[in-house]
Amino acid sequence: MERPLAVEHHISPEILAEYAAGNAPDGVSLVVACHITLCPTCRAEVELFESVGGSYLDRAQPHDGSDLEAMLDSTLGMLDSVEREPPHAPGPPPRGAVDATFPKPLRDLVGTVDEAPWRKRMPGMSTIDIPLDSGLSLRLVRTAAGMGVPRHGHNGMELDLILRGGLEDEDSGQVFERGDVQINGPDVVHQLHVLHDVPECIILSLNEASWRPEGIKARIAYRYLGW
């Protein structure tokens, strides 16, 4: 993209392990897949945690005397009808063909930034709600440079992945940019603003529960938004 990525804020290891094990809830797995598209460090962690799965598979105790001979024989008989795939294609992917702001797992759901069905919610902000099976709430939020996010607490866990631009958390002073993940638990109360020197900010935001607005401005905004 604009400049080389230097991801500073990562997903916690237990969530990466849950993803590696195949049991991350719907929504969490999407955020993880998008983050590790952009973060080779966490991708390597996932591969490490997959080897824990390999260990458990190797130690799985076969049940009763379940006879798999018939299945094995029929499997051998089916090999001719199975297409053998070539090795992974080497070489870098074609650049510039597709807007890569959204990693592929997200593009598969909503298309590229320009194709996605943005809903304008207020001046300087558009959103997309992505339905999930898990009861968590997943949305894309697109905000203009400099916009403020009024003070709020959290009734559950929030997992945000920055896809374009960036945010500054005014309480912690931390800055989050493309590839970075911010995780907020019920103990976090904060306000943020979009960085001023970016064209806009797009984040993928997963929430277990609603936000707790602090102050009248926040209450009005978040009631209107349904956050």
Place this chain on the structure above:
Amino acid sequence: MTANFDDSELMRAIAEDADRAAFAALSRRIAPKLAAFLRRKCADPADAEELTQEVLLTIWSKSAQYDSAKASVNTWIFTIARNKAIDRFRRKRPEPDPNDPAFVPADSADVDHDLDLRRRAEELDSAIAELPESQQVVLRGIYTRDRSMSELSAEIGIPLGTVKSRVRLALKALRKQLKPDGAPVGG
């Protein structure tokens, strides 16, 4: 643990020579474990057997994509089984695509070339066995009992934060076994 060594040789024969005897040998070893492992994810044992067959056929079709430098055969087969189970019962598992223009490749300097996967697999097995039981329970929960951490919290009756910290501690101990020089990321 000579089985692991044999597995790499078997995979090479399967990938390069379409060696059916090698495939039969690998299948014979792994199928009972796969069936046991997948039975946790399927209400119906017949489903587990069917999924096992699908995994075996995928091993055959994708054998050329197995990279012995990246993972042990057991780990590679685990990921195939994991994905098949997810794809069957839920929507397709989201995964990074190395051909995605957004994909950030690893710095070649970061890649661990000094990999002895056989040694690592043995160390991992004993490292898991040495974890405190409370940590083994949660690890088993997410890896073999098909539970998310939230589901485990509800099932065991302990706070989600406690489940998360037990998983995190377990991973920290295991990581130390696998990468003695590496510092963990993400806190």
